[in-house]
Amino acid sequence: MYSNSFYRYPVRQNQNNNRYITVDGFYIQQLIPDTFLVKVSLSSYADTTFEAVTNNNNLYDQTAKGIKEFGIKEEDIILDNTSVTPIFEDGTNITSYKATTTFTIRVYNFQTVLEALSSPGDLNFEGITFTLTNPEEHYQQVLNRATENGIRKAKEIADAIGVSIDPIPLSIKEITDLDQLIERVTSSIPGEISTLKEGFVYIEAKVQEVFKIHTPM
Missing domain, CATH: 3.30.70.2970 (Protein of unknown function (DUF541), domain 2)
Structure with missing residues (x-):
């Protein structure tokens, strides 16, 4: 007889059935400056x-x-x-x-x-230069809207492929380009006084969100 070591036995591997949807949430808001x-x-x-x-x-x-x-x-x-x-x-x-x-x-x-x-x-x-007195407060509001945008995107994708997801993200990562944020929240204009007009500033936020797809039992 041969030793048992020569026989191949089936090995049960741990299968990771977790599946995810990853989306970027984005929002930009135009604001009237309050500081000049x-x-x-x-x-x-x-x-x-x-x-x-x-x-x-x-x-x-x-x-x-x-x-x-x-x-x-x-x-x-x-x-x-x-x-x-x-x-x-x-x-x-x-x-x-x-x-x-x-x-x-x-x-x-x-x-x-x-x-x-x-x-x-x-x-x-x-x-x-047109800018805002309290840009942090405005940015937080825009960041919340970007998060909501990501949640809507994830739901739309889940509906399109016929699955359901946990509505609460597993993770939210802020990926706003801070250099671009600073550039947009200020607007510098050279020129003549006679042609001077009030402008706008912009605040934008971007997040990356991960949602877990529900796996049927």
Whole structure:
């Protein structure tokens, strides 16, 4: 007789009958901005750098005082940079100096932006950025809608192939492109004051959801 080791016995393997549906949920929302970052500058000319900077500092103080008359708070006038540039004659001789101060005005009403920029003065309009005061709050709402979108997709796919799924996802993974999110939640526009119009910002969210398919008993 042969040893039992020569006979092949059937081996019962553990079969994993779990099947899944994986979907991406997506939602994007257009919003009217509630915060406006207005980039402006002032310039002064003088025979010396000291005089040019002094004159421009005085001009900045007067301008900031006028801006506050539109209800803009001091903390919303943000000084960015002051620079001095020599002015040449014939490309060799310095004839004077130009001092330039760049600053940002944070405003919460678009009409105030138009009024402040259209008032008489020495302001040079550099550009404007539309954004949101609390983007995190808006993003959370959009994220919830993206999750709901994924659930609807999974149900539609399950119905199309004739199966049923657990309506509660096994997992939800946030896959929003954060760089794109930041880019969309701000909108920067250079240009002339006369053509300035209120724009929109966008918030989007994307999730990946996994649903378990019910296996018939």
